[in-house]
Amino acid sequence: MGGDARNMKVGFAQFEPVFGDIGRNIEKAEQLLGGTEAELVVLPELFNTGYVFTSREEAVALSESIPGGKTTAALSRIAREKGIHIVAGLAERAGDNIYNSAVLVSPAGHQGTYRKTHLFNEETIWFTSGDRGFQVYDIGNCRIGIMICFDWFFPESARILALKGADVICHCANLVLPFCQDGMATRCLENHVFAVTANRTGTEKQGGRNCLFTGRSQVMGPDADVLYRAGSDTEEVGVVDIDVLAARDKKLNRYNDLFKDRQSGLYGDLLKPFAGGQ
Ligand code: ACM
Numbered sequence: 636m637g638g639d640a641r642n643m644k645v646g647f648a649q650f651e652p653v654f655g656d657i658g659r660n661i662e663k664a665e666q667l668l669g670g671t672e673a674e675l676v677v678l679p680e681l682f683n684t685g686y687v688f689t690s691r692e693e694a695v696a697l698s699e700s701i702p703g704g705k706t707t708a709a710l711s712r713i714a715r716e717k718g719i720h721i722v723a724g725l726a727e728r729a730g731d732n733i734y735n736s737a738v739l740v741s742p743a744g745h746q747g748t749y750r751k752t753h754l755f756n757e758e759t760i761w762f763t764s765g766d767r768g769f770q771v772y773d774i775g776n777c778r779i780g781i782m783i784c785f786d787w788f789f790p791e792s793a794r795i796l797a798l799k800g801a802d803v804i805c806h807c808a809n810l811v812l813p814f815c816q817d818g819m820a821t822r823c824l825e826n827h828v829f830a831v832t833a834n835r836t837g838t839e840k841q842g843g844r845n846c847l848f849t850g851r852s853q854v855m856g857p858d859a860d861v862l863y864r865a866g867s868d869t870e871e872v873g874v875v876d877i878d879v880l881a882a883r884d885k886k887l888n889r890y891n892d893l894f895k896d897r898q899s900g901l902y903g904d905l906l907k908p909f910a911g912g913q
Contacts, residue, residue, distance in 0.1 A: 639880065643776045644673040645803060645829070646874030649852040649865045651837030654685030655697060661709045664723070668713055673874045674776060677833035679852075680724035680751075680784045680807040681735065687839040687846055691733075694761035698726035698733045702745035707738050714740045720774050722781055722833075724807035732763040737781050737807045739772055747772050747781075752792065755785035757841075771799040777879040784808040787815055787822060787832075791905075797826035798894070802882040804830040810849045820859035827857040827893055828882045836868045857882050 648667040652660045660683045668676060680686070683706045684697040701707050706725050714721050720741050727736035727748065735751040735758055750765030751758075769792060771780045780796030782804060787793065796804055804822070808815065816832065823830050836850040850867040854875040863873040885893040 640878045641776060641880045642876055643675065643879050644874050644876050645675040645677075645831055646671065646673045646854060646863070646872060647677045647831050647833035647852045647865075648872045649679070649834060649836060649850060650870045651848075652679070652682055652685045652835060654687065654839055655693075656685075657683045657697070657706065660684070661706060665709070665713055667870070667872050668717060668719070668721070671717075671872050671874060673719060675720045675722070675774065675779065675803070675805070675831075676872075676874075677805045677807060677831045678721065678723035679833050679835040680737070680809040681726060682723050682807070682835070683725050685839060686809045686835075686848070687841045688757075688761045691761055694726060694733050695728065698728035700729070701725070701727045701736060701738055701748050704728075707740065707745055710738065710740045711744045715742045715744070718742050720746075720779075722779070722805040722807060724783060724809075726762075733761055734765060735762045735783060736765075737783055737805075739774075739779070739781065739805075741774065746774075749781040749783065751783040751786060753785045753789050769795045769799065771796060771801045777802040777882075779803045779805050781805050781807070784810060784815075787819060790822065790825070793822040793826055793828070793830075797828050801828055802879045803877075804828055806830055806832040808832050808834040808852075810834050811846055813849060816849070816851045816853055816864070819853070819855050823855045823857055824859040825893065827885050829857060829877055829879075830855045834865075836870070 727734040752765040780801030853864040865871040
């Protein structure tokens, strides 16, 4: 199984961003990362701005260009000073579009940007759906893929990342539904990959109601083992030592290999529109 071990420390920082206070939220992330020994750390979706925008103007005002904006610059500085890789969610301004994006930064600076593909609920008002698909990055010790929150609900997201060779799925999140943390067991199991879900805590007002974020960030292993799970309302950093090579072995048993057993010739219908309905 899998050959020699290749150990690596991966984790997340979970906290409650203050809506609209980018400086404070970057400071908070830096403070949490300051005491962390890890090679790869994932921060939540929209970690620098908070989640509940109330107008397009507000979303425009809080968005930044990537890599030119101050948040990517701050993350790159932190990555350089600490010698780590960081994946973090932020609102990206590109021309007339605002994307719900995540950056990968390394000690050498900005390495890539993912734009959320599957927008959730009112995000569809402020953001444009991602137009770049799912990319995998080789960060030396391992290959990582990035997805953002609601992307998990679409099995294609994690599948494509795994087929492109991701060992670890970095999953920036602002989860409001209760299903994801357990649901990720299926994503990990069917693809035999690690996943780091970095969620936030706290509440933000949405219209007349409170939008409650569910915390419980986690690192999950390829056998759907919960390697670390945070509390539902704690400020917390979770780091786990993983053997990256465990994700390279897709054999389930002597006769089944998760990827070699795929019957791709029969999957063409996946690309056709929904034929059901009322
Ligand atoms: C979500 O996609 N932020 C629920």
